[in-house]
Amino acid sequence: MSIIHQADPANRARLRWRARRGLxxxxxxxxxxLDANEVTMTDDDVDAFSRLMELSxxxxxxxxxxxxxxxxxxxxxxxxxxxxRIRVA
Numbered sequence: 255m256s257i258i259h260q261a262d263p264a265n266r267a268r269l270r271w272r273a274r275r276g277l278x279x280x281x282x283x284x285x286x287x288l289d290a291n292e293v294t295m296t297d298d299d300v301d302a303f304s305r306l307m308e309l310s311x312x313x314x315x316x317x318x319x320x321x322x323x324x325x326x327x328x329x330x331x332x333x334x335x336x337x338x339r340i341r342v343a
Contacts, residue, residue, distance in 0.1 A: 266292055269300065277311040283318050287343040302336035 269292065273284040295303070305328055306314060316322045317337055324333045 265300075269295075269303065272304065272307045275311050275314070277315060280311055280314055280318065283340065283343070287340045290343055291339065298332040299336055302330070302332040305330075305333055306336070 270285075270288060273281070273288055275281045275284065291299075306317070309317070309328075317324060317328075318340060320341065324330070324337065
């Protein structure tokens with residue numbers, strides 16, 4: 255069972271900082287998602303989000319716009335679930 259990770263304001267600030275991207279489109283999508291969901295994100299959500307933040311801007315954009323699906327180390331249930339939520343945010 256996952257617990258709420260985002261009760262700590264410092265953790266939320268770090269998550270937001272990592273969401274800052276070079277591509278404005280990525281930045282807007284991620285900011286909109288965090289505005290609506292950051293307080294309720296679980297540890298699984300935060301782990302999936304952190305994995306996505308390791309990608310280049312172009313790789314991330316392809317996933318966010320459903321040009322491709324996660325593969326390799328990103329092909330995890332929590333990554334797929336989080337992407338689905340971000341895509342509709």
